[in-house]
Amino acid sequence: MDQYELELKRMLARREPASDFTSRVMEQVRRYSTDEKREQKVITFQARSRRVWRWAAVGALAASLTLAVVVEQRRNNRRQAEVAEAQLYETLMLVGEKMNQARTEIRRPRPEGVVQ
Amino acid sequence: MQELPASRELVDRALLDQEAFAELVEKHKAMVYSLVYNFFHNRSIAEDIAQDAYLDLYRNLDRIESDKHLAFWLRQTVTRKCIDWSRRQKHRRCQPLDEAPEPGVEPRERDLMLESALAAKVAALPEKMRLVVILRFQEDLKLTEIAETLDVPVNTVKTTLRRALDRLRPKVSHLAEEARYGPIRA
Structure with a gap:
């Protein structure tokens, strides 16, 4: 190391900051910690409410799906009942008609000597 | 160190x-x-x-x-x-x-005029070059350590340091005179 390098070294030697430097750093650190805790609380609260809203939305969706399924099932049942009722009615009509035909047939006077 | x-x-x-x-x-x-x-x-x-x-x-x-x-x-x-x-x-x-004068603790008696002249010359160096000089002479770091700190290849540090010293060397030789008698005109 020659003369000018030594001169550089001397000029660039470490020096101490003001005496209250550490306390000012620590003040900033404390302020940061407090802010961070406050922020953490806000974040936790927001996360919790987000979770609540998410579950509420899921619940509402599940409830509406269940309701839709039940309503659809009832409508289906009613439709099937109506179809069955109509079929029964038709069947009864047919049976009634046949019975009427049979009764008419039985009551009709037969010619003499005809054996059934 | x-x-x-x-x-x-x-x-x-x-x-x-x-x-x-x-x-x-x-x-x-x-x-x-x-x-x-x-x-x-x-x-x-x-x-x-x-x-x-x-x-x-x-x-x-x-x-x-x-x-x-x-x-x-x-x-x-x-x-x-x-x-x-x-x-x-x-x-x-x-x-x-x-x-403003530096209030920090002075390690030893210094030629303040010479130092301020030298400081001005160092301050005139480009940023990276200045950092290499500071890390080398303030922190006594090896070239590899400077390279790691600045995240550049060792050869770049070597070249930068040599260029920085080349820039400072002719100036430094005149600094004492400049500090005593004012700027030297070529």
């Missing part, structure tokens, strides 16, 4: 308690502050950036692997902050040299 033990003792304590962190600040403050001061020659900028670096350290303390890594991390953070700040200031066109 003294070697720090490769333990995490101080960092671990600082993670748990702020007093240990204060101890850590105390231990490295001269290095951190001087890096910035030698870069800007401005006391208030040096303290602001040094404080900012320590706040960053507090936020990232869990990422520090050892006490040795801590010194490296601080040097790297501070040098990056110096460059960022310097680039921001270029847009603001601010005068970087501080006229």
Whole structure:
């Protein structure tokens, strides 16, 4: 190391900051910690409410799906009942008609000597 | 330069308690502050950036692997902050040299005129070149360590340092005379 390098070294030697430097750093650190805790609380609260809203939305969706399924099932049942009722009615009509035909047939006077 | 033990003792304590962190600040403050001061020659900028670096350290303390890594991390953070700040200031066109006398403890008797002339010459170097000179002569770092800190190849550091010294050398030889008799005209 020659003369000018030594001169550089001397000029660039470490020096101490003001005496209250550490306390000012620590003040900033404390302020940061407090802010961070406050922020953490806000974040936790927001996360919790987000979770609540998410579950509420899921619940509402599940409830509406269940309701839709039940309503659809009832409508289906009613439709099937109506179809069955109509079929029964038709069947009864047919049976009634046949019975009427049979009764008419039985009551009709037969010619003499005809054996059934 | 003294070697720090490769333990995490101080960092671990600082993670748990702020007093240990204060101890850590105390231990490295001269290095951190001087890096910035030698870069800007401005006391208030040096303290602001040094404080900012320590706040960053507090936020990232869990990422520090050892006490040795801590010194490296601080040097790297501070040098990056110096460059960022310097680039921001270029847009603001601010005068970087501080006229106020340095209140820090002077290690020995100094030729203040010569020093301020030399400081002005160093301050006139480009940012990266200035950082290489500061890390080499303030921190006594090896070229490989400077390369790691600045995240550049060793050969780049070698070249940059040689160019910086070439720029300073003819000037330095005249500094004493300049300081005594005023600027020398060619």
